[in-house]
Amino acid sequence: xxxxxxxxxxxxxxxxxxxxxxxxxxxxxxxxxxxxxxxxxxxxxxxxxxxxxxxxxxxxxxxxxxxxxxxxxxxxxxxxxxxxxxxxxxxxxxxxxxxxxxxxxxxxxxxxxxxxxxxxxxxxxxxxxxxxxxxxxxxxxxxxxxxxxxxxxxxxxxxxxxxxxxxxxxxxxxxxxxxxxxxxxxxxxxxxxxxxxxxxxxxxxxxxxxxxxxxxxxxxxxxxxxxxxxxxxxxxxxxxxxxxxxxxxxxxxxxxxxxxxxxxxxxxxxxxxxxxxxxxxxxxxxxxxxxxxxxxxxxxxxxxxxxxxxxxxxxxxxxxxxxxxxxxxxxxxxxxxxxxxxxxxxxxxxxxxxxxxxxxxxxxxxxxxxxxxxxxxxxxxxxxxxxxxxxxxxxxxxxxxxxxxxxxxxxxxxxxxxxxxxxxxxxxxxxxxxxxxxxxxxxxxxxxxxxxxxxxxxxxxxxxxxxxxxxxxxxxxxxxxxxxxxxxxxxxxxxxxxxxxxxxxxxxxxxxxxxxxxxxxxxxxxxxxxxxxxxxxxxxxxxxxxxxxxxxxxxxxxxxxxxxxxxxxxxxxxxxxxxxxxxxxxxxxxxxxxxxxxxxxxxxxxxxxxxxxxxxxxxxxxxxxxxxxxxxxxxxxxxxxxxxxxxxxxxxxxxxxxxxxxxxxxxxxxxxxxxxxxxxxxxxxxxxxxxxxxxxxxxxxxxxxxxxxxxxxxxxxxxxxxxxxxxxxxxxxxxxxxxxxxxxxxxxxxxxxxxxxxxxxxxxxxxxxxxxxxxxxxxxxxxxxxxxxxxxxxxxxxxxxxxxxxxxxxxxxxxxxx
Numbered sequence: 129x130x131x132x133x134x135x136x137x138x139x140x141x142x143x144x145x146x147x148x149x150x151x152x153x154x155x156x157x158x159x160x161x162x163x164x165x166x167x168x169x170x171x172x173x174x175x176x177x178x179x180x181x182x183x184x185x186x187x188x189x190x191x192x193x194x195x196x197x198x199x200x201x202x203x204x205x206x207x208x209x210x211x212x213x214x215x216x217x218x219x220x221x222x223x224x225x226x227x228x229x230x231x232x233x234x235x236x237x238x239x240x241x242x243x244x245x246x247x248x249x250x251x252x253x254x255x256x257x258x259x260x261x262x263x264x265x266x267x268x269x270x271x272x273x274x275x276x277x278x279x280x281x282x283x284x285x286x287x288x289x290x291x292x293x294x295x296x297x298x299x300x301x302x303x304x305x306x307x308x309x310x311x312x313x314x315x316x317x318x319x320x321x322x323x324x325x326x327x328x329x330x331x332x333x334x335x336x337x338x339x340x341x342x343x344x345x346x347x348x349x350x351x352x353x354x355x356x357x358x359x360x361x362x363x364x365x366x367x368x369x370x371x372x373x374x375x376x377x378x379x380x381x382x383x384x385x386x387x388x389x390x391x392x393x394x395x396x397x398x399x400x401x402x403x404x405x406x407x408x409x410x411x412x413x414x415x416x417x418x419x420x421x422x423x424x425x426x427x428x429x430x431x432x433x434x435x436x437x438x439x440x441x442x443x444x445x446x447x448x449x450x451x452x453x454x455x456x457x458x459x460x461x462x463x464x465x466x467x468x469x470x471x472x473x474x475x476x477x478x479x480x481x482x483x484x485x486x487x488x489x490x491x492x493x494x495x496x497x498x499x500x501x502x503x504x505x506x507x508x509x510x511x512x513x514x515x516x517x518x519x520x521x522x523x524x525x526x527x528x529x530x531x532x533x534x535x536x537x538x539x540x541x542x543x544x545x546x547x548x549x550x551x552x553x554x555x556x557x558x559x560x561x562x563x564x565x566x567x568x569x570x571x572x573x574x575x576x577x578x579x580x581x582x583x584x585x586x587x588x589x590x591x592x593x594x595x596x597x598x599x600x601x602x603x604x605x606x607x608x609x610x611x612x613x614x615x616x617x618x619x620x621x622x623x624x625x626x627x628x629x630x631x632x633x634x635x636x637x638x639x640x641x642x643x644x645x646x647x648x649x650x651x652x653x654x655x656x657x658x659x660x661x662x663x664x665x666x667x668x669x670x671x672x673x674x675x676x677x678x679x680x681x682x683x684x685x686x687x688x689x690x691x692x693x694x695x696x697x698x699x700x701x702x703x704x705x706x707x708x709x710x711x712x713x714x715x716x717x718x719x720x721x722x723x724x725x726x727x728x729x730x731x732x733x734x735x736x737x738x739x740x741x742x743x744x745x746x747x748x749x750x751x752x753x754x755x756x757x758x759x760x761x762x763x764x765x766x767x768x769x770x771x772x773x774x775x776x777x778x779x780x781x782x783x784x785x786x787x788x789x790x791x792x793x794x795x796x797x798x799x800x801x802x803x804x805x806x807x808x809x810x811x812x813x814x815x816x817x818x819x820x821x822x823x824x825x826x827x828x829x830x831x832x833x834x835x836x837x838x839x840x841x842x843x844x845x846x847x848x849x850x851x852x853x854x855x856x857x858x859x860x861x862x863x864x865x866x867x868x869x870x871x872x873x874x875x876x877x878x879x880x881x882x883x884x885x886x887x888x889x890x891x892x893x894x895x896x897x898x899x900x901x902x903x904x905x906x907x908x909x910x911x912x913x914x915x916x917x918x919x920x921x922x923x924x925x926x927x928x929x930x931x932x933x934x935x936x937x938x939x940x941x942x943x944x945x946x
Contacts, residue, residue: 179269182278183743186235186262188228189328191737195224227647231737232262239266264739278741287646287667288692289677289712290333290639291684301634304334308389308632312365315391322363322393326630327740333641334633336370340395342624344403349629350385355394356625362394370631388633395626402619408452408466411618412595415609421598426591432473433587444470444590452613454606462606464595464613471589474545478580479556480538482510482523483530485573492573496529507567507574514564520578529573539580557583639690644680648673652727654720655713663723665714674710682706698726759819766826767793774830778837784912785833785905792829792904796822796897815889825897831868832905835861851917858910865906869898 198221205214227234236253256263293300311329314320323339330337343349345356351368369385405411409426416424432441440463443455447467456462485492486503498506510527514520524530524538533540545553549570559565559579567574597606612618650668657664669677680689681703690700691714699716717723771789774782800814836857843853876895880888 179267179746181745182266182268182741183256183745184239184264184266184739185324185327185742186231186264187328187738187740188231188262189738191224191228191231195221195228198224232264235737235739236264239264263742278744287649289642289644289680290690290692291642291680292638292687292690293636293640294638296635300636304632304634305389308365308391311630311632312363312391315363315393322391322628322630325391326628327742328738330630331738333637333639334635336629336631336633338627338629340626340628342399342401342626344622344624348625349390349631351390352392352627352629355392355627357398358394358625360394360396364390364392366390366392368631370633386633386635388631388635391630391632393628395628398623398625400621401624403622403624404616405618405620406616408613409593410620411613412464412466412593414618414620415595419597419605419609421602423596425594425596427594428591430590430592431587432590436587440465440594441588444592445588452610454603454610456603456606460598460600460602462597462602464597464606464609466593466595467590468593469591473586473588475557475583476586477543477556477583479540479543479559480520480524480578480580481530481533481540481552482507482520482528482538482576483533483573484510484527484567484575485529489573490571493529493531503574504567504569507576511564511566511576514576520564538578544586552577639692642676642680644669644673644676648676654723654727657715662715663717663720665717665723665727667712667714669710669712671710674708677710677712678706678708759816759823763819763823763826766823770826770830774833780916781833781837781840781913784909784916785830785837787912788833788904788909789826789829791908792897792901793826795900795904796825799896799900800893814893817887817890818893821890821893822897825894825901828872828898829901829905832861832865832902833909835864836905836909849917851914854910854913854917858906862906865902869902872898 198217202214202217202221205217232255236255239253252265252267254265254267256265307329311320311325315322315325326337326339329335343352348356349368349370351366354366355362355364366389367387368390369387371383371385373383405414412424416422430436432444437457439455439457443453443463443465444467447453447465447470449467449469451467453465453467454462455465484503484507485496485498486500487497489496489503510523514523521537525534528534528538530538543553543556545557547553548556549572551568552570552575555565555568555575555577556579559577561579561582563579565575565577568577569575595606595609597609599605648669650670650673652665652667654663655666656662684703685705686703688700688702691698691712699714701713701715714726717726767789771782771786774785774789776782778785839857839861840850840853843856844850848856873895876891876898879891880895883891
């Protein structure tokens with residue numbers, strides 16, 4: 129076994145080298161390789177693979193307000209409150225101050241978790257400070273869908289518990305007014321901007337913020353009419369209201385005006401813009417004016433009888449109210465129809481009757497005292513008289529109790545189904561013309577009914593908008609206009625006023641804040657309700673949160689407590705009893721996946737302060753691919769030119785450096801694909817700046833070779849053997865090589881600590897290449913030169929340096945290399 133040991137290390141080294149070579153190969157060249165060798169790949173940054181960069185501003189409005197309240201409470205307690213209560217407030221204040229100190233890092237960690245859940249492991253999150261504002265720049269390589277990245281990364285998963293509050297008390301109105309006044313004062317005095325105020329306050333209950341909105345004259349909220357046509361940049365505080373839909377106590381949707389206070393800013397002058405036309409009649413009017421050969425008419429209560437165009441009538445009969453349809457006519461014209469109302473034709477009967485009422489019947493006169501049985505016998509007697517030859521009209525005029533038809537000889541006229549009691553209609557529509565029915569009972573009494581004329585069916589009746597198109601291509605044009613109408617592509621040019629608005633509602637939303645919120649949250653898990661078998665999210669609190677939850681439920685027995693997540697109401701259960709133990713349940717999930725998503729959002733981190741998107745930048749994948757290709761070409765050309773130069777200058781030594789440089793490129797490519805330290809889950813993300821660092825490190829990789837090779841040339845000129853020259857040169861050149869590379873690594877460390885994400889990318893790749901270049905230039909090159917010095921080629925000094933003729937002949941001196 130001991131005799132085989134000298135061959136073990138070369139075998140292991142060769143195996144490792146082969147594995148690294150396969151790892152370094154491009155992905156498309158190693159599809160044949162095992163999975164563990166095929167899976168490592170380069171992790172590219174935003175500028176090389178495309179993706180999204182988001183700029184989030186951290187809002188400290190809420191945390192500053194909490195801090196101010198605690199400071200005020202402590203100031204009010206000076207000399208008046210209990211020491212224990214003051215100590216408790218000081219502890220809370222210290223906790224908030226610590227939280228504010230670590231705010232940026234805490235939010236960065238939460239965002240990083242969310243990005244990892246999105247599947248973007250190469251994301252870069254960089255803190256940035258603009259004046260007093262704190263920002264986080266988030267780069268999501270490979271995510272070109274900006275909205276997806278915003279929805280996942282920027283969502284505010286704040287857990288809040290709120291109590292019922294519905295009465296607009298004077299105290300509530302005063303608080304809202306003070307809040308609006310403070311916001312207006314900060315904006316008008318230029319201490320803040322309406323955009324910043326809106327982002328900080330807009331997500332709170334009872335607030336509505338619109339970043340930028342074009343209002344047409346008739347869509348301006350009540351109270352903002354004075355801003356129409358105003359000077360851009362004007363900021364005003366105005367009383368007004370917003371129109372909204374809400375669910376009433378009966379569960380029905382109701383529309384109402386909510387009073388409040390606007391802080392509004394005029395963003396620009398009046399501008400002409402296209403307004404989407406949502407109703408077909410208005411759209412038809414616009415098309416009639418803009419389309420050649422088009423005319424418009426509204427046709428109300430049009431009979432779809434024999435006189436109507438049968439193609440139009442057939443189309444209308446097949447439509448539902450609110451539907452659009454086209455139809456081509458035989459005369460070459462085409463119609464675009466919009467059906468408002470369609471009344472199907474009904475059966476109609478011309479009837480007369482004789483009514484015999486009884487006491488208590490509907491609409492019976494007070495003088496009618498006969499009983500129901502007496503009324504029936506009376507009706508039979510009148511029927512016998514008519515059958516015996518008496519005139520129906522005469523009997524009706526003298527004997528009928530129908531006051532409205534008595535004078536007309538009992539004639540009712542046209543009767544349609546649904547207009548009279550069912551028993552009356554059945555007898556009327558089934559009767560033979562001229563025949564008199566037997567007594568028919570209704571709530572009015574007993575009727576003798578006669579059908580005066582055959583039953584006929586009325587034609588259908590429609591009210592519709594009709595856009596008529598003429599011309600050779602009328603049918604195609606009608607289809608085109610139909611698609612425009614359906615897709616909402618019909619617009620009209622109108623003036624609009626761009627505004628930014630922040631609305632403070634003077635009407636409670638139904639809930640008010642409590643002391644229990646997301647900072648007391650510990651964990652969330654999906655469970656199944658044992659009664660309903662519906663998935664729910666069970667959340668647990670810390671000790672303080674458990675105590676607050678117990679107090680909250682105790683004070684609201686018989687009332688509802690609302691649970692808000694990210695500003696959205698997800699559950700509002702009624703409290704049946706005081707709940708201890710620090711466990712709450714969120715219901716309302718439609719299925720297991722929805723409950724799982726909610727639990728995941730809570731567990732990945734409730735952001736300790738809201739964040740607002742203030743900028744976004746998207747790099748298309750095609751641009752990233754072009755940048756990557758150009759960078760790789762530059763690196764390849766740089767390596768080839770460097771190899772040719774080294775071979776030209778140093779001959780065999782240059783070939784050795786070219787081999788070492790190739791090994792350097794293979795090792796660097798493999799390292800960039802493998803996890804850091806081989807056991808972590810982190811990778812080096814390659815960016816354009818990182819590519820610059822790689823290209824620079826390629827040039828630096830031969831610095832050590834140049835120092836050693838020049839020293840070898842000097843030693844060979846002194847007449848030393850190649851083996852001796854190699855050993856001497858490496859020994860003397862090592863301090864310079866070491867110091868230059870250490871100074872480069874120190875510089876890279878400084879750049880990584882104080883630099884931004886771009887500078888860090890440059891520093892990390894350069895710092896990775898420096899020790900690797902020392903390995904190939906010192907260890908590998910030295911090993912290759914030792915092997916070369918042991919071969920017969922070492923006797924041919926011309927392979928290492930150029931021979932130079934001596935200035936004067938010397939017979940005694942041996943031949944030396946000049």
